[in-house]
Amino acid sequence: MKSRFVKARGLILGVMQKTKYFYLILILFCTILSCDNDKAKAGRFLLMGNNELANLNYKEAIRLYTEAIGKDPQFKEAYNNRGVALYKSGHYAEALNDYTFAIVQIDPTYTDAYKNRFEVNLVSGSYQRALEDAEYLATVYPDSAYTYLYQGLALTDLKRYDEAISKFDMAYQKDPENVEAVVNQANAYYMSNRYEKARELLQKAISIDATEANIYNTLALIATQEGDFQEALKQVNQAIEIDSRNGYFSNNRGFIYLNLGELEKAEADINMGIKLDPSNPWAYRNKAIFYYENKSFDAALRNIELAAQYDDSIPLLNHYWGLVLVELDRMDEACAKFLLSESSEKEMLIKKYCK
Secondary structure (H helix, E strand, C coil): CCEEEEEECCEEEEEEECCCCCCCCCCCCCCCCCCCCHHHHHHHHHHHHHHHHHCCCHHHHHHHHHHHHHHCCCCHHHHHHHHHHHHHCCCHHHHHHHHHHHHHHHCCCCHHHHHHHHHHHHHCCCHHHHHHHHHHHHHHCCCCHHHHHHHHHHHHHCCCHHHHHHHHHHHHHHCCCCHHHHHHHHHHHHHCCCHHHHHHHHHHHHHHCCCCHHHHHHHHHHHHHCCCHHHHHHHHHHHHHHCCCCHHHHHHHHHHHHHHCCHHHHHHHHHHHHHHCCCCHHHHHHHHHHHHHCCCHHHHHHHHHHHHHHCCCCCCHHHHHHHHHHHCCCHHHHHHHHHHCCCCCHHHHHHHHCC
16 A cells, blocks of 8 residues: 555654555466466466556556456456555556455455555545445454554544544554554554653554564654654654655654754755655645745745645644745735634734735
């Protein structure tokens, strides 16, 4: 599964990868030369598609899976695997359609498609639907730690933190070596402002697997919330040392540098975050703050508006949106944004700029 994001004030938390493998169905078909009916041809197309998918040739994999479906329109594995290739190439809606077709039109008990549909629902923000898929999987695999992990992830995004914490604990009880369950439980405590309990769990996670980068990223988030930016920098640097290609970690460090007044370093990290994930709204929000601090208000506004296109609920987005609009002398619009803000400065700004 794709790395999910738990949104934290001022930063992005790259939560642990939720599914380490997609559920590719590799079926052996007859190899006798005379076995050349449509189902056998479909099977060969599937195997060729799997080979292209393994080599990251998503466009060719999609073509081959489509050929397989053309030979056998009820070939659920071809729909599932084409969904994987579509997902990997960023076509979430099309991937969702393939998983759903495999379930609804072919096999309502096809758990591989449920697992993959859970992922695409979670990544695309359909958290309730993701939870429903996870709950179905729990009825099929009641003893699997991952079914509880999946439920916890969806519940976290639904902001049902206590329920999520319970599910993550159940996942841990099923598999005490499951560092993902522990870190994500810590994330849920962090998201609900219970920092000491989050720290306690992160220390437990270190004892399970000290190489899990998300442990240190979460510790950086906690330190940032507490205003200890030097400690935050130390922890996020450790996360980046382990996983230097994580755009969320880079963006998080950029936000820390903004708070330390090191704008050049902040810009470099935020730009890296955008390069690694161009659809990261938090990076655009942070870049807007960078431009605001540099008094480049038009550029700040462009980045705020871009961030809002992806997610208009980000903390501090409306706060800085209002401040930028004030500088552009668009006072009525600024006041509308301050009214939506959750910043501690909200009332002061409304009193200062709004009549």
